Amino acid sequence: MPYSAFTKPAHGDDHVYGIDGGTDAQLLQTAHRLVDIYLVYLREHETGSDLFDTRELPVSKGSLINAFRVVIATESRSGVRALLVKAGMTLAQFQENIGPRMSFKPASSNDKARDGRWRPDLGQIRRFDHALMRHGEERTRLVRMFRHAADIAEHKPIHDA
DSSP: OOHHHHTSOSSTTOOOOSOTTOOHHHHHHHHHHHHHHHHHHHHHSOOTTOBEEGGGSSSOHHHHHHHHHHHHHHOOOHHHHHHHHHHHHGGGGEETTOOSOBOOOOOOTTSGGGGTOOOOOHHHHHHHHHHHHHHHHHHHHHHHHHHHHHHHHHHSOOOOO
Protein backbone atom coordinates (compact mmCIF):
# COMPACT_ATOMS: atom_id res chain seq x y z
CA MET A 1 0.00 0.00 0.00
CA PRO A 2 1.53 3.32 -0.94
CA TYR A 3 1.76 5.75 1.93
CA SER A 4 -0.02 8.34 -0.18
CA ALA A 5 -3.20 6.25 0.04
CA PHE A 6 -3.11 6.76 3.80
CA THR A 7 -3.35 10.54 3.45
CA LYS A 8 -6.61 10.45 1.52
CA PRO A 9 -9.76 10.81 3.65
CA ALA A 10 -12.02 7.75 3.69
CA HIS A 11 -15.16 9.93 3.65
CA GLY A 12 -15.83 13.30 2.06
CA ASP A 13 -16.29 15.09 5.39
CA ASP A 14 -13.19 13.67 7.09
CA HIS A 15 -10.17 15.84 7.49
CA VAL A 16 -6.64 14.64 7.00
CA TYR A 17 -4.84 14.43 10.32
CA GLY A 18 -2.11 16.98 9.71
CA ILE A 19 -0.34 14.87 7.11
CA ASP A 20 -1.20 16.59 3.85
CA GLY A 21 1.82 15.84 1.68
CA GLY A 22 3.88 14.71 4.66
CA THR A 23 7.07 12.72 4.59
CA ASP A 24 7.08 8.96 5.06
CA ALA A 25 8.28 9.47 8.65
CA GLN A 26 5.38 11.86 9.35
CA LEU A 27 2.89 9.44 7.81
CA LEU A 28 4.24 6.58 9.91
CA GLN A 29 4.12 8.73 13.04
CA THR A 30 0.51 9.69 12.31
CA ALA A 31 -0.42 6.06 11.67
CA HIS A 32 1.03 5.09 15.06
CA ARG A 33 -0.84 7.96 16.72
CA LEU A 34 -4.16 6.86 15.17
CA VAL A 35 -3.61 3.25 16.23
CA ASP A 36 -2.80 4.46 19.75
CA ILE A 37 -6.00 6.53 19.84
CA TYR A 38 -8.02 3.47 18.86
CA LEU A 39 -6.27 1.20 21.38
CA VAL A 40 -7.07 3.69 24.15
CA TYR A 41 -10.69 3.74 22.92
CA LEU A 42 -10.85 -0.07 23.15
CA ARG A 43 -9.44 -0.01 26.69
CA GLU A 44 -11.97 2.62 27.81
CA HIS A 45 -15.04 1.04 26.16
CA GLU A 46 -16.09 -2.52 26.69
CA THR A 47 -16.98 -3.62 23.18
CA GLY A 48 -17.19 -7.39 23.65
CA SER A 49 -18.59 -8.86 20.46
CA ASP A 50 -21.28 -6.20 20.03
CA LEU A 51 -21.82 -4.17 16.88
CA PHE A 52 -21.62 -0.38 16.85
CA ASP A 53 -22.25 2.48 14.50
CA THR A 54 -19.08 3.98 13.03
CA ARG A 55 -20.09 7.31 14.59
CA GLU A 56 -18.91 5.83 17.91
CA LEU A 57 -15.30 5.70 16.70
CA PRO A 58 -12.86 8.41 17.82
CA VAL A 59 -11.51 8.69 14.23
CA SER A 60 -12.97 7.64 10.88
CA LYS A 61 -12.98 3.90 10.27
CA GLY A 62 -11.18 4.27 6.94
CA SER A 63 -8.36 6.25 8.55
CA LEU A 64 -8.02 3.64 11.28
CA ILE A 65 -7.93 0.75 8.80
CA ASN A 66 -5.22 2.50 6.78
CA ALA A 67 -3.28 3.32 9.94
CA PHE A 68 -3.34 -0.33 11.02
CA ARG A 69 -2.19 -1.39 7.54
CA VAL A 70 0.79 0.97 7.68
CA VAL A 71 1.76 0.06 11.24
CA ILE A 72 1.44 -3.70 10.59
CA ALA A 73 3.43 -3.45 7.33
CA THR A 74 6.27 -1.61 9.07
CA GLU A 75 6.37 -3.65 12.30
CA SER A 76 9.37 -5.99 12.39
CA ARG A 77 8.30 -8.07 15.43
CA SER A 78 5.90 -10.87 14.47
CA GLY A 79 4.30 -11.04 17.93
CA VAL A 80 3.47 -7.33 17.87
CA ARG A 81 2.12 -7.67 14.32
CA ALA A 82 -0.20 -10.46 15.47
CA LEU A 83 -1.52 -8.27 18.30
CA LEU A 84 -2.02 -5.36 15.90
CA VAL A 85 -3.99 -7.59 13.53
CA LYS A 86 -6.15 -8.80 16.42
CA ALA A 87 -6.88 -5.24 17.54
CA GLY A 88 -7.46 -4.06 13.97
CA MET A 89 -9.98 -6.86 13.39
CA THR A 90 -12.26 -5.29 16.00
CA LEU A 91 -12.91 -2.51 13.48
CA ALA A 92 -15.30 -4.95 11.76
CA GLN A 93 -17.63 -4.44 14.73
CA PHE A 94 -18.21 -0.86 13.58
CA GLN A 95 -20.71 -0.55 10.74
CA GLU A 96 -22.10 2.46 8.89
CA ASN A 97 -25.57 3.66 9.89
CA ILE A 98 -26.64 0.73 12.07
CA GLY A 99 -27.91 2.94 14.84
CA PRO A 100 -27.75 1.93 18.51
CA ARG A 101 -25.41 -0.75 19.83
CA MET A 102 -26.41 -4.32 18.97
CA SER A 103 -25.56 -6.90 21.63
CA PHE A 104 -24.93 -10.58 21.08
CA LYS A 105 -25.54 -11.64 24.65
CA PRO A 106 -28.17 -14.32 25.21
CA ALA A 107 -31.40 -13.35 26.93
CA SER A 108 -31.48 -14.22 30.63
CA SER A 109 -34.32 -16.07 32.32
CA ASN A 110 -35.59 -12.74 33.68
CA ASP A 111 -35.91 -11.10 30.24
CA LYS A 112 -39.24 -10.47 28.52
CA ALA A 113 -38.39 -12.96 25.78
CA ARG A 114 -38.75 -15.84 28.23
CA ASP A 115 -42.39 -15.12 29.10
CA GLY A 116 -43.44 -15.94 25.53
CA ARG A 117 -45.18 -12.61 24.87
CA TRP A 118 -42.32 -10.43 23.61
CA ARG A 119 -41.14 -10.85 20.04
CA PRO A 120 -38.78 -8.55 18.11
CA ASP A 121 -40.44 -6.81 15.22
CA LEU A 122 -39.50 -7.72 11.68
CA GLY A 123 -37.56 -4.45 11.23
CA GLN A 124 -35.32 -5.27 14.20
CA ILE A 125 -34.64 -8.74 12.85
CA ARG A 126 -33.75 -7.41 9.40
CA ARG A 127 -31.52 -4.68 10.87
CA PHE A 128 -29.70 -7.25 12.99
CA ASP A 129 -29.33 -9.77 10.14
CA HIS A 130 -28.03 -7.08 7.77
CA ALA A 131 -25.50 -5.82 10.33
CA LEU A 132 -24.34 -9.34 11.12
CA MET A 133 -23.85 -10.13 7.42
CA ARG A 134 -21.86 -6.90 6.90
CA HIS A 135 -19.77 -7.76 9.98
CA GLY A 136 -18.78 -11.10 8.44
CA GLU A 137 -17.97 -9.52 5.10
CA GLU A 138 -15.91 -6.83 6.81
CA ARG A 139 -13.95 -9.40 8.83
CA THR A 140 -13.09 -11.23 5.60
CA ARG A 141 -11.96 -8.00 3.96
CA LEU A 142 -9.86 -6.94 6.97
CA VAL A 143 -8.21 -10.37 7.25
CA ARG A 144 -7.13 -10.07 3.62
CA MET A 145 -5.81 -6.52 4.03
CA PHE A 146 -4.00 -7.14 7.31
CA ARG A 147 -2.53 -10.44 6.05
CA HIS A 148 -1.14 -8.58 3.03
CA ALA A 149 0.35 -5.91 5.34
CA ALA A 150 1.91 -8.63 7.53
CA ASP A 151 3.37 -10.31 4.42
CA ILE A 152 4.99 -7.02 3.44
CA ALA A 153 6.57 -6.77 6.91
CA GLU A 154 7.82 -10.37 6.81
CA HIS A 155 9.47 -9.99 3.42
CA LYS A 156 11.01 -6.55 3.77
CA PRO A 157 14.81 -6.47 3.86
CA ILE A 158 16.41 -5.89 7.23
CA HIS A 159 18.99 -3.11 7.30
CA ASP A 160 21.49 -2.71 10.08
CA ALA A 161 21.80 0.83 11.33
